[in-house]
Amino acid sequence: xxxxxxxxxxxxxxxxxxxxxxxxxxxxxxxxxxxxxxxxxxxxxxxxxxxxxxxxxxxxxxxxxxxxxxxxxxxxxxxxxxxxxxxxxxxxxxxxxxxxxxxxxxxxxxxxxxxx
Numbered sequence: 613x614x615x616x617x618x619x620x621x622x623x624x625x626x627x628x629x630x631x632x633x634x635x636x637x638x639x640x641x642x643x644x645x646x647x648x649x650x651x652x653x654x655x656x657x658x659x660x661x662x663x664x665x666x667x668x669x670x671x672x673x674x675x676x677x678x679x680x681x682x683x684x685x686x687x688x689x690x691x692x693x694x695x696x697x698x699x700x701x702x703x704x705x706x707x708x709x710x711x712x713x714x715x716x717x718x719x720x721x722x723x724x725x726x727x728x
Contacts, residue, residue, distance in 0.1 A: 618642075618727055619649045620719065621684070621702040623695075623711035624659040627672050629721040630679075635728070639679050642728045651705055652680035655687060655697045 622630075630636055642648040660676055663669035684705065687697045695716055702709040711718040 619707040620710045621651045624656050625712050626710040626721050638728050649681040650679050652683045655694050
């Protein structure tokens, strides 16, 4: 992979945005071209498994598995919130967290999308 690879951890709301914008093919192309690396967090997997609408949940889980470059190990449970766990995981991997959660220092989905 080249040095300009965009390395990210997607928050659950980013997976929602991928589906909303129908960006899966765009992301898969970027993955195949080595322009992006998506690190899949077990924290997000847990969040996606709790989605109440079973059809939406199935779509989100399929996307989670389809676009991941590599799965991350479970994070240190001493951190209190899922958001802080995700941020810590991204930072430990030298990656950016993609999230529209305004409380987090994260790359917004629209900005990530523009990089694809």
